[in-house]
Amino acid sequence: MRTRTISAAAVAAAIASVGIAGTATAAHDKNPSAQVATYAYELAPVQADTVANSQGSGSTRITALPNGKVQVKVQASGLAPGLPHAMHLHGVTDSADMGCPGPGADDGDGIVSVVDGLPFYGGILASLTTSGDTSEASALALDRFPVADAAGRISYTRTFDDATAWANADTAQVVVHGIDLNGDGTYDFGAGPSSLTSAAPLEATIPALCGGIAN
Ligand SMILES: [Cu+2]
Structure with a gap:
């Protein structure tokens, strides 16, 4: 009994000691990585596999940096080259x-x-352009979006200032648009106009890949 009592007291002291040490460590923990919130997703095809030239794949990462900037990476393949x-x-x-x-x-x-996709992925929070403006105003700025290489790949990274994107980094979807439905090497009006504007072909704006929290 005596031995057991001493042992219990020693254990209690050890627990108290650990508790104090833990508290002290936490109070001085300034690890900056705890302030970086990053979200990674697979990019999956939006269209049925019966839709020609629509089955790409990829991955994406959205990072809300401590300085208020947002970094978005997109790696995709199987896109219209x-x-x-x-x-x-x-x-x-x-x-x-x-x-x-x-x-x-x-x-x-x-x-x-x-437009069919809007009830699912929501409106545009930011445009993932390669330069300049990243707001919704650049939603269809095709001269400033990444161009897929000859093998249909995109490798995109941009760090930019966008308060809306930063505040919603944890719930945003990444959507990659553009499918060359008839495989003629251009976005044409063969499949009609975009659901957004008659000035752009459906091929240029149709969602190809999507990734996000609720996949
Ligand atoms: Cu979009």
Whole structure:
């Protein structure tokens, strides 16, 4: 009994000691990595596999940096080669966790248009351009979006100032647009106009890949 009592007291002292040490360590912990919030997702095809030239793949990472900047990386393949691909952070600003549309969001016509996808991934929070403005105003600035290489790959990284993107980094979807449905090497009006504007072909704005929290 005596031995057991001493042992229990020693254990209690050891626990108290650890508790104090732990508290002291935590109070001095200034590890900056704890302030970096980063979110990584797979990019999956939005369209059914029966839609020609639509089955790409990839990955993305959204990082909210401590200095208020946002860094977005996109690695994708299987995209229309040699053509620009509009890319955006989609979501809503009330922190709701949206998701990605699947082929069933096609509104009955076999194609998930930009507008068909809005109830799933939300509106445009930021445009993932290669230079200049990143706001919604650049949503269709095809001269400033990444161009897929001859093998249909995009490798994109940009760090930019955007308060809306930073505040919603944890719930945003990354959407990559542009599918050369008829495989003729250009975005043409063969499949009609974009659901957003008659000035752009559907091929240029149709969502190809999507990734986000609720996948
Ligand atoms: Cu978009």
